[in-house]
Amino acid sequence: MSVPYSIKTLAVAGTDKQPKASDKIPIIARPFVSDRAKKTLDIVEKFVEEECIPGDAVFSQQLGLTPDARFRAHPPILEDLKKRARELGLWNMFLPKNHFKEGAGFSNLEYGLMAEYLGKSGIASEATNCNAPDTGNMEVFAKYGTQAQKDRWLKPLLEGKIRSAFLMTEPDVASSDATNISLTMVKDGNDYVLNGAKWWSSGAGDPRCQIYIVMAKSDPGNKNVYRQQSVILVPFDTPGVKIERMLSVMGYDDAPHGHGHVTFTNVRVPASNLILGAGRGFEVIQGRLGPGRIHHAMRSIGAAERALEHFLARINDPRKKPFGKQLHEHGIQLERVARSRIEIDAARLQVLNAAIMIDSKDAKFALKEIAEAKVLIPEMALTVIDRAMQAYGGAGVSQDTPLARMWASGRTMRIVDGPDEVHLLQLGRNENKRGPFLLEKVEWQKKRGEEMAKSYGLQNKDVLQLDREWSKEKSKL
Numbered sequence: 001m002s003v004p005y006s007i008k009t010l011a012v013a014g015t016d017k018q019p020k021a022s023d024k025i026p027i028i029a030r031p032f033v034s035d036r037a038k039k040t041l042d043i044v045e046k047f048v049e050e051e052c053i054p055g056d057a058v059f060s061q062q063l064g065l066t067p068d069a070r071f072r073a074h075p076p077i078l079e080d081l082k083k084r085a086r087e088l089g090l091w092n093m094f095l096p097k098n099h100f101k102e103g104a105g106f107s108n109l110e111y112g113l114m115a116e117y118l119g120k121s122g123i124a125s126e127a128t129n130c131n132a133p134d135t136g137n138m139e140v141f142a143k144y145g146t147q148a149q150k151d152r153w154l155k156p157l158l159e160g161k162i163r164s165a166f167l168m169t170e171p172d173v174a175s176s177d178a179t180n181i182s183l184t185m186v187k188d189g190n191d192y193v194l195n196g197a198k199w200w201s202s203g204a205g206d207p208r209c210q211i212y213i214v215m216a217k218s219d220p221g222n223k224n225v226y227r228q229q230s231v232i233l234v235p236f237d238t239p240g241v242k243i244e245r246m247l248s249v250m251g252y253d254d255a256p257h258g259h260g261h262v263t264f265t266n267v268r269v270p271a272s273n274l275i276l277g278a279g280r281g282f283e284v285i286q287g288r289l290g291p292g293r294i295h296h297a298m299r300s301i302g303a304a305e306r307a308l309e310h311f312l313a314r315i316n317d318p319r320k321k322p323f324g325k326q327l328h329e330h331g332i333q334l335e336r337v338a339r340s341r342i343e344i345d346a347a348r349l350q351v352l353n354a355a356i357m358i359d360s361k362d363a364k365f366a367l368k369e370i371a372e373a374k375v376l377i378p379e380m381a382l383t384v385i386d387r388a389m390q391a392y393g394g395a396g397v398s399q400d401t402p403l404a405r406m407w408a409s410g411r412t413m414r415i416v417d418g419p420d421e422v423h424l425l426q427l428g429r430n431e432n433k434r435g436p437f438l439l440e441k442v443e444w445q446k447k448r449g450e451e452m453a454k455s456y457g458l459q460n461k462d463v464l465q466l467d468r469e470w471s472k473e474k475s476k477l
């Protein structure tokens, strides 16, 4: 790979004094990271710090001001950065090498380390063709698509020429339980006809979004509730598909991708558009989500790191001296910095562990660790971002720092891909399976302690002397 950067020093003022990304890989993860991945990681860091983070502001400007303009826009800086990323060999790093031949040849762990840096910028993920929901959608095509589906949709997605959306959530049912999905899908000759509504269809607003991967109810009478759904491909311009409106996230429109509220009225698509087969929708959505949750989590670690950077910058700003001292001279701020450092580092180990587990077998093998990361990391990131916002005072909640937007986006992570409660319930249930055994164990250990005490000639006494009878006897001695 040709490297047009000198990786040793970053151009950003002062960053040459910082260790490189590859030097900061946690020691327990290092044995699993190849030299090639380390080199690429350093290039990712430099690309994000020097080109993508400064480019975020350009991207915002190029989007335009009116809703119409913002959802038509394709900011030129994005294509420039994509070109640059490809020259640097930073493309499709997310497709793990042990399951797909189409990617850049990295493991989940190696990509996880890179995704942390991508998460520091709003545009870095798309600049490297590693952005959600396209990443999960490309995995669906690569894993379950027919050759014809791969040629038609996966190829241009891998090249970053088109975008895609995944349509599962519906406005009228509790969609965190996917058995509720009710958009109808009825067989008619060689076609299926779809009717209903979807919302939170991320990416649907992008003018380059050409394909929707839709979950629908194809067999409502099936006794097995996990066989009632199917996943089918619907090109965006199929007659009867209508984007009713775009939803905002706490006031942010996330243009141009956005989150669509889409209706389907007698939408007809050929049966050959089915993914994997009728009634196999659950298999598809489960296969899609595993590593994706880790990607979100790793990007959130990067967001937390960026928030901490802003936090440190602010408390060292010599112009800001409340009550006669700079903020870093107020102990409470340093304690918040220290807590942020501890929490980010602990969370990173947790998510890297999940990535190593996936690499050692597959996402199913790492369900517990993935769920842990899904719950822990957004909470951690929100706390760290919140501390940084607080240090900025009014500026922290305004558009003058990236923090408010990062917080709004981070807050959605507790809902997207299943709300916290679903993962907590599952984790709690699984953990509780050990309960009956632990009850027996605790009782056994108590009895065993009594037997051991006897073997030393001791009676079963309360050593804290709260036993009044024993205390009385003792006072007679």
Ligand SMILES: Cc1cc2nc3c(=O)[nH]c(=O)nc-3n(C[C@H](O)[C@H](O)[C@H](O)COP(=O)(O)OP(=O)(O)OC[C@H]3O[C@@H](n4cnc5c(N)ncnc54)[C@H](O)[C@@H]3O)c2cc1C
Pocket (backbone or CB within 6 Å): 133, 165, 166, 167, 168, 169, 170, 173, 174, 175, 176, 177, 199, 200, 201, 202, 203, 249, 259, 412, 415, 416, 417, 418, 419, 421, 422, 425
């Ligand atoms: C920014 C953003 C992007 C998104 N992108 C997409 C996308 O691209 N495609 C897509 O299909 N969807 C997308 N979603 C939708 C998201 O996945 C759903 O919102 C989520 O799965 C929850 O479903 P729901 O909104 O129907 O809430 P519901 O299922 O109605 O749940 C509402 C609340 O009920 C509570 N709850 C749920 N289950 C339990 C439980 N077992 N125990 C206790 N309480 C519980 C939780 O507090 C939960 O938040 C996106 C959402 C957001 C915010």
